[in-house]
Amino acid sequence: MTAVGTLERASPAPLPLATPEAYGHDQALDAMLYAVRRMGIQATDRQVATLLSVAERHLLPPETDEEPFPHGTMRGYRRHRRRREPACGPCREACRLESAARRKRSRVQKPCGTEAAYHRHLRRWEEPCQPCREAHRAYVRAYRKRRAHALAAA
Ligand SMILES: [Zn+2]
Numbered sequence: 001m002t003a004v005g006t007l008e009r010a011s012p013a014p015l016p017l018a019t020p021e022a023y024g025h026d027q028a029l030d031a032m033l034y035a036v037r038r039m040g041i042q043a044t045d046r047q048v049a050t051l052l053s054v055a056e057r058h059l060l061p062p063e064t065d066e067e068p069f070p071h072g073t074m075r076g077y078r079r080h081r082r083r084r085e086p087a088c089g090p091c092r093e094a095c096r097l098e099s100a101a102r103r104k105r106s107r108v109q110k111p112c113g114t115e116a117a118y119h120r121h122l123r124r125w126e127e128p129c130q131p132c133r134e135a136h137r138a139y140v141r142a143y144r145k146r147r148a149h150a151l152a153a154a
């Protein structure tokens, strides 16, 4: 009998797939909530759950072909992209609709004197105008105040 054979025989049973249940989704959620509170981050349970689901997506093994493919959705489109394969018709259509909706949303621009317009100036390498600079100063003041409150409450 060779050493390799011994090793193989002694190796433990293959690990179960890392499904949320397998490594304690609820415990992970509790840990994440606790960490977020400790850091004084103002996040709702829902936001923390979203964070965890993002982390889990990256922890889970790549999806296999047995899972139903969400064709005709942005998720399906992104999955095609991840697999470096051309997206199917329904998924391409979903992506087209999504980017059309995004263009429509971005066409409604916030006027000057808002935080959004301030960042628009910066994105365009422009010097922010006076109303935008004031809006940004007020935003930063409010942010610092919120953060100070959060830290004091922690
Ligand atoms: Zn598809």
Ligand SMILES: [Zn+2]
Residues within 6 Å of the ligand: 111, 112, 113, 117, 118, 121, 128, 129, 130, 131, 132
């Ligand atoms: Zn402006």
